[in-house]
Amino acid sequence: MNGIVARVFRQETIDGLAEWSSVPVINALSDLFHPCQALADMQTIRERFGELQGLKLAFIGDGNNVAHSLMLSALRLGMDFSLGCPQGYSPNPDIVAQAEGLAAVSGAALSIVHDPAEAVRGAHTVYTDVWASMGQEQESAIRRRDFREYQVDDALFALARPDAVFMHCLPAKRGEEVSDSVMECARSVVFDQAENRLHAQKALLLTML
Numbered sequence: 001m002n003g004i005v006a007r008v009f010r011q012e013t014i015d016g017l018a019e020w021s022s023v024p025v026i027n028a029l030s031d032l033f034h035p036c037q038a039l040a041d042m043q044t045i046r047e048r049f050g051e052l053q054g055l056k057l058a059f060i061g062d063g064n065n066v067a068h069s070l071m072l073s074a075l076r077l078g079m080d081f082s083l084g085c086p087q088g089y090s091p092n093p094d095i096v097a098q099a100e101g102l103a104a105v106s107g108a109a110l111s112i113v114h115d116p117a118e119a120v121r122g123a124h125t126v127y128t129d130v131w132a133s134m135g136q137e138q139e140s141a142i143r144r145r146d147f148r149e150y151q152v153d154d155a156l157f158a159l160a161r162p163d164a165v166f167m168h169c170l171p172a173k174r175g176e177e178v179s180d181s182v183m184e185c186a187r188s189v190v191f192d193q194a195e196n197r198l199h200a201q202k203a204l205l206l207t208m209l
Helices: 011-020 035-049 065-076 093-106 116-120 137-146 190-208
Strands: 004-007 025-029 056-060 080-084 110-113 125-128 165-168
Touching: 004 011, 011 025, 025 035, 025 190, 035 065, 035 165, 035 190, 056 065, 056 116, 065 080, 065 093, 080 116, 093 110, 110 116, 165 190
Parallel strands: 004 025, 056 080, 056 125, 080 110, 125 165
Antiparallel strands: none
16 A cells, blocks of 8 residues: 545544554545645646735635644645634634644734625635535524524625635535626636546645555
């Protein structure tokens, strides 16, 4: 065996594999992070805008594993990052502290607010994810109630820059976190993201192995 790619529920599982393994361990998804997704997302944004430094990425929804990895990646690369999430759904405070350290080095700005409009204003990229992630299916009804003001629809997307793109890690629940009109608009790059997961992860495997 030359490597381990693991998609798990708990970050502790990845940490244990990395501690005891003699080969590279790649986190394909855990409850805290989704780094392979973020890698492909950064590639997609760079393809669209030609650079990353100085751009603004807005994430609307739960302060979840995708938000964590995007926040760390964006700030490390000099991108401003704003998160618009409901009360009670803020990101992990330890990861926020790490993000603040990265922002201090790169000069990028970090903003965590509970107003989606404030988070989106001036963004180059507007990103969202499903309201109930893997393992949270039993919370679906509660989350639909708590996130109902956080749908990325035409009105919210219009607050971003005129050249802003819409992103989603897929699969999406249309009519919940994103409207059909935004999902299908000319500035939606969700399928570019999906394609780039193949290319970015091939490059990651090549680098690690």
